[in-house]
Amino acid sequence: MSIPVIILLSAAILLFILSFFQKDRTSILEKELEDLTMSFHQETYQLRKRMGILEEELMGSSFSFAQDTDSPKTGVHEILKNQVISLFQQGLDLEQISRQSSLSLQEVKEVLSEIRKP
Incomplete structure (x- = not known):
């Protein structure tokens, strides 16, 4: 009975050590989401800026x-x-x-x- 416990304990320790070497998928996803959010905000800012310029041009030429x-x-x-x-x-x-x-x-x-x- 002690042999299966020792095997399971050693497997648990081995898996625990291997878990430190695995890539953290959530951090990769968080980084991608952050990059996507930043690019979205930059594009939104540029679009608002262009809309403001177009509105000014239209107001100037509305007559x-x-x-x-x-x-x-x-x-x-x-x-x-x-x-x-x-x-x-x-x-x-x-x-x-x-x-x-x-x-x-x-x-x-x-x-x-x-x-x-x-």
Whole structure:
């Protein structure tokens, strides 16, 4: 009975010693997950940065997009038309309206003539 106990005890000690030489799979997986997380955060940061640049470019050129889609006569965005009408109703002259709305004098006249037609 003592021989099987000695064999089992020696096998246990041998396996215990071998366990120190085995690669730790969890640490490898943790390292891979950490690398993946870092690359994900870097890509997310770069995408947000690019989105911010695109938003700035779109905000800067939003009036040119609006001019393409509005009425063919004036090509002035509806918000600018409302601003011109509001300034005119406040009693400003055409040159002041032109400066404040960043439209040419001709465009201001066209917007005001459109509201008088109907």
